Amino acid sequence: MKFYLDTANLASIKKYNAMGLVDGITTNPSLIVKEGADFEETIKAIAKEVYPNPVSAEVIATDYETMVAEGKRNKSWAENVVVKIPMIPEGMRATKTLSSMGIPINVTLIFSAVQGLIAMKAGASYISPFIGRLDDVGQDGMGLIKDLVEIKKNENYKFKTEILVASIRHPIHVVQAAKMGADIGTMPADVMEKMFMHPLTDIGLKRFLDDWNKAKKEKASITV
Numbered sequence: 001m002k003f004y005l006d007t008a009n010l011a012s013i014k015k016y017n018a019m020g021l022v023d024g025i026t027t028n029p030s031l032i033v034k035e036g037a038d039f040e041e042t043i044k045a046i047a048k049e050v051y052p053n054p055v056s057a058e059v060i061a062t063d064y065e066t067m068v069a070e071g072k073r074n075k076s077w078a079e080n081v082v083v084k085i086p087m088i089p090e091g092m093r094a095t096k097t098l099s100s101m102g103i104p105i106n107v108t109l110i111f112s113a114v115q116g117l118i119a120m121k122a123g124a125s126y127i128s129p130f131i132g133r134l135d136d137v138g139q140d141g142m143g144l145i146k147d148l149v150e151i152k153k154n155e156n157y158k159f160k161t162e163i164l165v166a167s168i169r170h171p172i173h174v175v176q177a178a179k180m181g182a183d184i185g186t187m188p189a190d191v192m193e194k195m196f197m198h199p200l201t202d203i204g205l206k207r208f209l210d211d212w213n214k215a216k217k218e219k220a221s222i223t224v
Contacts, residue, residue, distance in 0.1 A: 001174075001177065001182060002024065002183060003022065003023050003184075003185060003186075003187070003192070004022070004023060004164065004186035004187070005026075005186065005189060005192065006025075006031075006166065006187055007027065007031060007188060007189055008035045008037065008046070010042075010049065013046060014049060015189075021192065022050055023053055025046050025053070025055045026056040026186045027043070027046065027055070027056060027057065028056075029060055040077060043074070043077050043081065047077065047079075047080050047081055050080070051078070051080050052079070054080050054082045055078065055080055055081055055082065056081075056083075056106045056108075056126070057077070057083060058083075058085075058086075058108065059071055059084065059085055059094075062086070062088060062090060062091075063090055064097075067085060067094035068094050068097055071083040071094060071098045071105075072101075072103070075098075075103050082106050083098060083103055083104070084106040084107075085108065086107075086108055087107050087108065087109045087111075087115050087118075091107065092107075092118060095107060095124055096123055099122070100123065104125035105123065105125055106124065106127070107119035107122070107126070107127050109130065110127050110128055110144075111130060111133070111134060113144060113151065116129060116147075116148045116151065116163075120151070120157075120161045124161050125160075126161065126162045126163075126164045127163060128164045128166040129144050129145060129163070130166050130167035131165060131167050131168065131173060132167035132168060133167050141167075141173075142173070145163065145176075146180050148163050148182075149181045149182060162184055163182045163183050163184070164184040164185075165177040165182045165184065165185045165186065166186050168185055168187040168191055169191070170194065171195045173187075174187065
């Protein structure tokens with residue numbers, strides 16, 4: 001499974017990109033506003049940092065004509081920009097138009113399998129089901145991923161859309177999505193940080209270093 005970061009923080013992106021862990025970026029105007037940054041300049045900077053990996057840049061409009069115009073504009077900012085469009089009827093019309101122009105589309109705010117199916121049929125390159133938000137309202141977020149993976153794998157349809165698991169809240173979500181066969185998991189930097197952590201790793205490293213330092217001291221005392 002590919003790992004994406006869901007952020008507009010360039011420092012976090014650079015940190016994990018240097019480790020070879022960033023396969024792409026998802027972001028939106030809200031995340032960029034929280035960073036106090038300019039939308040266009042931020043997308044360009046992120047796209048340059050992770051090139052050639054994709055960067056999803058979301059439109060703000062909700063009507064067809066303006067979404068198409070914003071989609072073309074966003075795509076012009078960098079070769080690796082993916083246009084993010086909401087799962088609404090006008091958005092699907094815009095997805096059909098933009099995808100027919102060769103512009104990759106990430107359909108966002110998907111909360112049901114039938115919404116995902118519609119987006120696939122509209123020509124989306126990616127669909128973003130929001131599992132954490134479903135869990136928040138007592139629904140089965142991972143069940144949605146299972147359904148979407150099953151639909152995509154059906155040989156009758158030949159969908160090439162990648163399933164991009166969004167609203168990931170913790171490392172368990174990442175493991176579950178990977179086991180189900182999701183293509184991508186996008187997560188905040190704090191979730192990626194937690195993926196490194198295990199108390200036995202810390203204990204094992206401490207024991208190794210303690211033993212090493214003890215051995216050096218004993219060797220030094222013998223030499224003296």
